[in-house]
Amino acid sequence: MTETVVGKLIETLAGGAPVFSAWVGMNEPAVAEALAREAFDAVILDMQHGALDFAGACQSILAVALAGLPAIVRTPVGEFATASRLIDAGAAGVIAPMINSRADAEAFAAFAKFPPLGERSWGPRAALPLSGLDTQAYLAGANRLTQAIAMIETREALAALDDILAVDGVDGVFIGPADLSIALSDGAKWDPRGAAVIEAAGHVVARARAHGKYAGMFCYDGADAHAMAALGFRLCSIGSDGAMLRAAARGELAAARGTPAGGPAGGPKTY
């Protein structure tokens, strides 16, 4: 039954095992659907650095639902009204980048949660049928059903981490390791798995746990996701559609030409 895909995300999170999610940057529902037909727990659609626009994200949420999975959407920086619209469109969660302060976190939560927790406006256009709930039940349950996830990816965010985690309407945090590495090096280098990020990562996992919440991490491939889950991250994305497709192509081309395979690590680093 696709009718309860919205609820699957909190179910999986409640189970305690890490949530492994696909990551989609292409503005095409067929890409999201193809990935959703594999054994991921969720699919993350990226409107910040990916090519998805609002209409494409809405269609992709439905394509992911058709395959039986919940979708999470990362919005552009500060576009909290878009977060509301995506929850209406059936997203089981939204990830807000660059949440650097309690004020940022509160503004985000205000758009993600109904009163009294926030100020989300009523209009669950596509979410209602995907939730399997009726009107009043959806109103009562939506604040729990749809996850609001704040990205931690600057010095300011690390400094305000407890403040951000203390905001009621924020359900979890998610590290943006590329930006964090750039921030921690004052713009000097892209180093998402350098010591500075890894040290911060441990801190974020610990503080999230202390607040009874979860931490997630952008991961570059399956092995990386395995390692990050071992560090305590409970929402781990795995690579991206474009990177996986190009890595797979490199491998097959090497086989076709009978040359040594260039590994998945060889492509451009657009995340």
Next chain:
Amino acid sequence: MTETVVGKLIETLAGGAPVFSAWVGMNEPAVAEALAREAFDAVILDMQHGALDFAGACQSILAVALAGLPAIVRTPVGEFATASRLIDAGAAGVIAPMINSRADAEAFAAFAKFPPLGERSWGPRAALPLSGLDTQAYLAGANRLTQAIAMIETREALAALDDILAVDGVDGVFIGPADLSIALSDGAKWDPRGAAVIEAAGHVVARARAHGKYAGMFCYDGADAHAMAALGFRLCSIGSDGAMLRAAARGELAAARGTPAGGPAGGPKTY
């Protein structure tokens, strides 16, 4: 002549009779055009809780114009720059949700009106041909031609109602009854025609009239719109594309199967 569709909205408002408007949430100009071919006074396109994106709203404005009607667009919360772009695209009015204070109202008006009333930027791309005016006449007339309508749907908004109505560039107010019922019940229930909303509605109509402005209301069907017009609302939307389509289908299916008809009230409440 479609060339003056932009001006039809203020003409109808000036006439004093209630403006009955269709309400469109689907991102497809043919839906808007089909409704515009019936005897509505205007068509409202919903970008807040509907599926419309910017490109879809622009195309729908033209489809509505082709059928001879003015279009009004509801923008997402706080997206006032989008309001400007939609007026450029030929919208005869914009509805801004969640206007909760004089500051909100002023920010909205700044984007909806040219100097000296506001700070709207010049660029009436599609509006100019739909207005039937030349450059200087459009500059002189646009502030009156294109209506800026502020939604009243929280306790804060009710408290600031006179302040909001006092802002020069705000032409009317519009009640969001679902949100207002949720706000007035502190998140406890969706009850858009409960006593609390109806009491507030009377107050809003009275205050709008006192300011020489008009009040509008989201209405759930024709009978509801009739009742709300009787309360003094002058801009009454009627149902929504999706709700009407599904209600009609329910009725026809019942006739096909020879079973008792489930009425229009039976569907999901996504507004």
Next chain:
Amino acid sequence: MTETVVGKLIETLAGGAPVFSAWVGMNEPAVAEALAREAFDAVILDMQHGALDFAGACQSILAVALAGLPAIVRTPVGEFATASRLIDAGAAGVIAPMINSRADAEAFAAFAKFPPLGERSWGPRAALPLSGLDTQAYLAGANRLTQAIAMIETREALAALDDILAVDGVDGVFIGPADLSIALSDGAKWDPRGAAVIEAAGHVVARARAHGKYAGMFCYDGADAHAMAALGFRLCSIGSDGAMLRAAARGELAAARGTPAGGPAGGPKTY
């Protein structure tokens, strides 16, 4: 489970009760999905006289699947390669207009059925996941799963009816009553429920039954579908998206203005 929506059509047909189907002419998956959430047995997407193009039909098939229903697509006249592509896209059936001879019927069947029945080419892109079958099982079952339905809507077609019904790969026939009335009146009038059509209808039902196949009919509303089912038609479409939407709007507008309702019969006859 949406995974078996392709199979639902033959299941319902096998049950013996009439299949009541929605009819969609708008090129927007949300329209198809909205109708699919009501209690229809199937949704017909019209590429002949509707606005759907190939991409829109593909998306609409998935939107209908999300709501749990099988989709049938009517193709443009003679575009049998498109029929193949739509079956690949997950259509549970295709309706081919203007099948006027055994040769027409065979050409259609060649594109709709795998060898040895026809010459359909392998590539069930979206159909495979929607069928719930694996590769060999789909190859073995597809000719039964996906229905090929020939339209009878000219004098030639009536004359060749037994020839058409005798073609193995044709599963059923479907009357186009507007065209049939025009043909039978030599272009003089649109009269889809006139005596000439009704007489032909009875003949088509009888001959289909004699061949162990079924007959369908385009119906103008629920009452009409009820009547046609009583005549023995087993696939009855009900109105169209645009006609239902406009009829509903007319009714609600009448209620809003307090005027007598114009019934559903009042709109333009584009079918």
Next chain:
Amino acid sequence: MTETVVGKLIETLAGGAPVFSAWVGMNEPAVAEALAREAFDAVILDMQHGALDFAGACQSILAVALAGLPAIVRTPVGEFATASRLIDAGAAGVIAPMINSRADAEAFAAFAKFPPLGERSWGPRAALPLSGLDTQAYLAGANRLTQAIAMIETREALAALDDILAVDGVDGVFIGPADLSIALSDGAKWDPRGAAVIEAAGHVVARARAHGKYAGMFCYDGADAHAMAALGFRLCSIGSDGAMLRAAARGELAAARGTPAGGPAGGPKTY
């Protein structure tokens, strides 16, 4: 009133003055609308060599109607079912390329005209509102309202010219001068204004007139259209959207840089 745009084409043709038409190859309604706001008599949308697809052509027909003009669509070679769909979509005429024989002409006419003249199927989705007629009046008038225009652009076509012109459902002919020059030179050169084409042109004009029909010509710019109208062509297209845009840009760039202007003739010859 846009409601009668479909009828404007035959009105202008009846007036006797040459019909000067814009020519659009870009798949964007705003291009068609921009041209339709200038003083053309019609806008031709090119699906054969232009980028328009079916959905884009449908939207462009409406955009042209909004500006008050009739649209004509050139279909791909042999796609007569598409011609029918475009007439349903509101086209006032269709141009079929590569009509080389009476059989080609009859097949085209069969899809463009209702019985008894042809076999066009009923379903004037968007055409009905744009025609301003009701159901029976549209059925009675459509064969005259919507023009079927056959392209003459090969040796075979010239040889069969009287046969083609004799087909009842063919209203006019239209020369494709680039293809005709290639055909007449056996593939040796693109020479659309060479002596061979001009000689054939005179013949086509004369034969069309003898049959009481009209001849049209693809023209490369305004001066060319003026000259061709003087030869007796009554439907003259003028340049193309892309060529005009690039020529205008070349002129403005020359002015900006203070260099001598390269004239409109300098661009690539994609027609």
Next chain:
Amino acid sequence: MTETVVGKLIETLAGGAPVFSAWVGMNEPAVAEALAREAFDAVILDMQHGALDFAGACQSILAVALAGLPAIVRTPVGEFATASRLIDAGAAGVIAPMINSRADAEAFAAFAKFPPLGERSWGPRAALPLSGLDTQAYLAGANRLTQAIAMIETREALAALDDILAVDGVDGVFIGPADLSIALSDGAKWDPRGAAVIEAAGHVVARARAHGKYAGMFCYDGADAHAMAALGFRLCSIGSDGAMLRAAARGELAAARGTPAGGPAGGPKTY
């Protein structure tokens, strides 16, 4: 320089090394572009069994050109007019499925080649800039530049192989192994690498070579393409976008969960 991407295909073919091509079934230029940024020799866009429509194929050709590669498009069965339009759109080659006879091959060639070889109509909209040639040079060179490739995938096609290869305007042939296996087993099984197909493959390679032309083969992955190139196939596609993406995801998910990897062979067989 992207301006000569059209010419790259014949250059690579002339070099004698096998042409390894990506295979794209998703209607999204970003997918084609991502693959084109890897070291393929060409990208094949599939309109027959893939989701691409005409507009998507046109955009994808340009996206592939941006990355510096030539694009080849497979059209739906019998849609030769579409082949012409895609060559106009910049395709360096077209693959026509189900060419079963000399008549099929001649009809295909007529649409792919200019006179005197065929009857392609002039209008190289996007092809002209991508070819780097001027008008007359393009007319003179296009028949060589743009490859027409006929699919051999039935018993009839095998029987007519020499006839098909003898058609001047056919440049190469391409085996559809899934369909061929179904045909050779009279519909009994999908077995694209079974003995019957492999035996036929050798014959096709030999006959193509005897005619001074080349043979291609749909290949399921890199190792398969390597093996087929060793058999003498000179145009080998490698997997498909969807299959590669899903296989890559399966591998990464296995790594993430620490489970044994399911290999690329595990997915659904939609080709």
Next chain:
Amino acid sequence: MTETVVGKLIETLAGGAPVFSAWVGMNEPAVAEALAREAFDAVILDMQHGALDFAGACQSILAVALAGLPAIVRTPVGEFATASRLIDAGAAGVIAPMINSRADAEAFAAFAKFPPLGERSWGPRAALPLSGLDTQAYLAGANRLTQAIAMIETREALAALDDILAVDGVDGVFIGPADLSIALSDGAKWDPRGAAVIEAAGHVVARARAHGKYAGMFCYDGADAHAMAALGFRLCSIGSDGAMLRAAARGELAAARGTPAGGPAGGPKTY
């Protein structure tokens, strides 16, 4: 080589000659590509008053790159997150309208520049391949490669001009003459080449030069751009797609009808 189109803008600026740019308001990559094939130095895509949406702007950036030119995008007022996304999409520059204060300028720069200059988030999706750089080189070079250009178009902006120019992450300023004329006349008139604007223009050029930065101007045609370049403006746009197309059409129509040409100045003033 298209791979370095992003870098071309700063190269041309460094050369000292004025940058003449096309201006595109239509949401169609083919329009942008057509203009990019003429001898402009850049193409500006307008999301503020033009019809472009995010997806259209992304596609247009690639279409412009295919023709070898850098693209600059003007965003809607205050949508700085969109500016970031467009730089990720390959824009060589972004123009932010209505920058009226140092705070506005700093907020804009924060989204346009990586740390330590700003807070742009890592994710150069399409920009990386168009830049021709690898990961670390792009991080090091992007702040210089991608230009952030602030619009000066109000009294407030003129008053804060030195403050705005002093912001490190702002590379240049650009005058919006229509808005500036409206602002300077307190809403009384559209007069983009009136004395008040021209006087301010000289001041802006001088102050930009004093800060070692450049000034740009919206220009109405080539002659206007020539004149503005003579005043010291180094980034001059020329007309707009829509205005050039309509002016060209007017000219050709006049030639066709043999009437005196209405000049380019005759159209509607939507800029």
